[in-house]
Amino acid sequence: MTALTVDGLSKTFDMHVLGDTQVVGLDDVSFDVREGEFLAVVGASGSGKSSLLKCLYRTYDPTGGRVVYHRNALVDSSSDNSSDNSSVDLASCDDQTVIGLRNTAIGYTSQFLDEIPRVPAVDVVSRPLREQGVPAEEARQRARELLSRLRLPEELWEAYPATFSGGERQRVNLAQALAPKPDLLLLDEPTSALDPDTRQAAIDLLREYLDADTTVIGVFHNTAVIEAVADRVVMLEDGQLQGVVPVDDYDGEVVR
Template structure:
């Protein structure tokens, strides 16, 4: 079953500070996402990865095209639905973790993670227990569970952000570089947690820059370049076609 269908998606930015110059963020991108799969989005810096993810979450309003999402209440076009519809989907079915944590000041990390569970009707004590378990799995020291994320390092904040996003096990989870600020040990723990905690009922679309992470988590890979879709391949094919780059001298890679 297809849960997400991206059809001719376009996004153009108007740069008012440089005389209204238009910059293409996405150019006629189309692909499908199957229910329960883990789809990785890769590409060079500026290729459109984060723009694509933000269009899916409607942080950006697409300039054209369609994003058909198979909601539990019927198909919804995320590119054109109302703000009320989009907010309802974020509450009930679509989760998102950016690279940066944006939270209410003076709220302890455990409550940041527990909040979406409480909003889903989970009793507060049980929600906080789950939150502590997730934070522990992500190697956040126990003494920080009741501390304020505003005082945390970038990697610690990213762990809280990831835990909050996966806690309610949304039907569609969007991840924007979820492991970029993590040390190798915590990155491995995060990958393991994504595999164990999320079930087949959660479909994941994630932006990644690390080939090894992609190889461990993804089923298929969307490759973007210069705002356009280059190809969609199985993860095995992606690993095979990129492995030669790791075997060449650095001076030759990208030549």
């Protein structure tokens, strides 16, 4: 079953400081993602990897194309944004629908943790669970379990992430995205700042989410991580799709 259909997705940026020059971030990108699949996105810097994830999450409004999410139980059947009650075009649906999906079905983690100051790490991670109605202590216990699995020292759980190292902040960021067990999980370089042992712990955790049928689309630079978790690899160059190949056929050449 298809979980996500990306069809002709394009994103153009208007650079007003450069005399309204237009920069192409994505150019007519199309691919499907199967339910429960782990799709890795690779390419050189500036190839459109992060722009792709931000368009899927609707942090960016796409310039053109469709992003059809096939497991949406929130869309009203009378809405003009979908042909039925089981799919929605994330590229064109209203903001309320996007927010609803973010709260219940679609998770995202960027490269950098951006949280309210003076909030302990355990509360940062438990926040999305509490927003879904999970009792506070149950949510905090789930957060502790994830932080432990990602090898964040216990003495940091009640500390503020603003004081953490890059790798520590990245672990909090990943734990926060994993906590609610989203149906679709978007990851933007979630292991780039981790040491080898912690990276392996993150890989083991991500594999568990695959076993739970979570569909994952992740940007990665580390070939070993891609080989360990991905089913297929999306290759981008200058905003254009170069191909989608099984991970066994991926040679790692465009990871840089």
